[in-house]
Amino acid sequence: MAFTKVTEIIKESPAFAQLTDLAAARLGGKVLYATDDFFAEKENLIAPTRGIFIADKYTDRGKWMDGWESRRKRTPGHDWAIIQLATSGKIIGFDIDTNFFLGNHPPHASVEAAYLPDAPEDTNWETVAWKEILPKSHLDPGSQNFYECSSDEIYTHLRLHIYPDGGVARFRVYGEVFKDWNSVSTTEEIDLAAAINGGQAMACNDMFFSAMGNLIMPGRGVNMGDGWETKRNRTPNNRDWVILRLAHKGIVDRIIVDTCHFKGNYPDSCSIEACCSDTDNLENANWQILLPQQKLNADFIHEFGNEVQKGQVITHVRLNIFPDGGVSRLRIFGKIVR
Template sequence: MHAPEEGKLRVGFTELIDLAAEKVGGKALLASDEFFAGKENLLKPGRGVFIPDKYTEQGKWMDGWESRRKRVPGHDWCILQLGLPGVLRGVDVDTNHFVGNFPEYASVDALEVEGSPSAQSLVDAKWTRILPQLRLQGGSRNLFPILSEQRWTHLRLNIYPDGGVARFRVHGEVRPDLTRLTHANGSVDLAAAENGGTVSACNDAFFGPKDNLILPGRAANMGEGWETRRKRLLPGFDWIVVKLAVPGSVERVEVDTAHYKGNFPESASLEGITLREPVVDFANAHDLVWTELLPRTKLQADHRHDFESELKAKGPFTHVRLKIFPDGGVSRLRVHGRPA
């Protein structure tokens, strides 16, 4: 039976961004064995699929990372590079569809190293154990909180003794190079996840996760943005709050509705605020006084909207709130400015 504190962590950390995901630049660098299924599958989106009649020359095709049956002492492992270095709050070792071939146990080691070291050079690096060897369940999301406060750049997933894992999620908080960010000569995207921006809250994320709004690059399809359900009680609006990487003055804003054609918002507005204390419940924080940056402005389908002269205030701000009227999808929000 898990302690109440652990239960709270289990619920909370899965809401944080996946620092290892393929779509944020995460990479599977090296594995001790990937005979049946490649290590790259660990970081792909979704939970993995199962196709009963699909086989390869090696055997049954599986949507995950799977090593052969070990006939010698030892265990298998996979070294991963985080796309977004940061502090870990929990991991999800997902054994979806691996039921007779999942590992009995798993553990996680971590490393902080700058630059681009070769994968082979990391094998004998000085790793730190951040998750002890724990029992796994087959066909399940195995959620484990991480209690380390250190910043990490690489992880090693160890499985005992062998077997298959469908996906490996690493939830946490981005810790960018703040010296580089605060000494930047030009403007930077203060909202970007790679710079340390985080989505604090939103009122609805039925079709598209909230964190998609601030991920790197442009969305590849409609599934890679933030999208709310259809609003049936009008008038009204949906909203999302982004905590900027550092307090800053806003110079230009980009609202990208890429791929949203029959479901883009009719209009949008943007507000800013400076908060000295954290707010836990933005939905009910009615006493907050927001400053209008961008008045309610009509949007277009599948379009990159740039706003500069239209901005009514510059800040500095610690948070921004995007409102969309009445509902719909936005693929990316960029808040270009200068750290205060």
């Protein structure tokens, strides 16, 4: 198995960083255990956004840090943490981010993985048959440390080792959701676009204020930053757009467009197009109207049923907003087609 260090101090994220973060807390990931989180809690590892720094903030244990930080080890060994992925999946790459950990970052890290779909949270993790998927690798201080992973196996749990101790701000596990579609009935309505089911934000013309991937996260947006928002566009008759690949080929029953928290910056209207394609190369795709142009309101859940052009078998959707603005969530409810 080959592993490649992508870069030293990253300026541009690698392509795999556009994939779903399988460990993300907001998707359902959990940090189940750490050998030591004396200075900063293990749960911070999978929190959204990069870690922050507050110069004068201290706790009764020392400097407050936005990440996972163990105490200085005075005995043999090293520290490690267990992460349960939000969903089983194939891992493409990692970001071991030491943002703001400068004199206290671990010099090296490694990652092991296991497929344990039914493991209880109080498992004895030292008895698990772990498989190394990232060997002991160098970490730069205050940096995103990207590494590729070439394993083709499906995993549910990871063990992040740091050598010997110190702090990691965030741990991102980028990959592809694995879902057993044979267990899903063709009569069951599901959110075909949801990230937890394997939906993926593929491309957009603008995401100046917030990322397109937020559209398909679970739950409603927690604030205005937790959505897809484009810059103000002064071009007459402008249209901003985002393309999503559905988790599975299907037929749409109803659609929800949620402008939660977008009050002075929601789009005036939206429409949705769809196509059926065997690939993500959509240059010559035959886009058809799925939802004709609809007026939108501020901070509101818009549900469309009768307005949807039903019966199309589709794999991708394109949400158009006029002329610009923010949408918190997009739900594409329908039934799979085998």
